Amino acid sequence: MNAVFASCLFLAAFVAASAHHLELCKKTDDVLATELECIKGQIPEATNAAFENAVKKLDCSDRSCAIRKMCQEGDLEAAMAKFFSADQIKHIHDAATACDPGRRHDHGHDHGHDHGHH
Structure with a gap:
């Protein structure tokens, strides 16, 4: 029972951790190009x-x-697995999370502490 529970927890953590690069499919072309340059x-x-x-195998001229x-395949993770190892997908995921201009983490990057002073 514990092993099953632990593997479920691991799976849930993996899915939650690996989802951010899926957001790339929702980006506009400009935002996507900027973010991919950052990821690079x-x-x-x-x-x-x-x-x-x-890029070459997909007959593309750029990463966007x-x-x-x-993304058109409907499962970005599976599509990426054709070209990237699990470690490489993790690298891209981590970079996508760090590079996303629309994402605000609690990493202390927000220096505009608003304490009601205007």
Whole structure:
């Protein structure tokens, strides 16, 4: 029973942790291009090489096009798995989370502490 419960917890944690790059499918072209440029600077060289390979194999000229084509498959995670290892998908996910301009984490980046003073 404990093993089943633990594996369910792990699965739930994995799904929650891996969902952010799925948001890439909802981005406008401008935002997507900017975010992908940011991601490019944050992921390891091997992951970037895999991304370039995906761009070529999908007959695309840039990464935005590759993401759009992978999104069209309806399951970005499964589509990415054709081109990236699990570790590489995690690299992209982590970079996507860090690069998303619309996401505000509680990482202390918000220095405008509003205590009711105007």
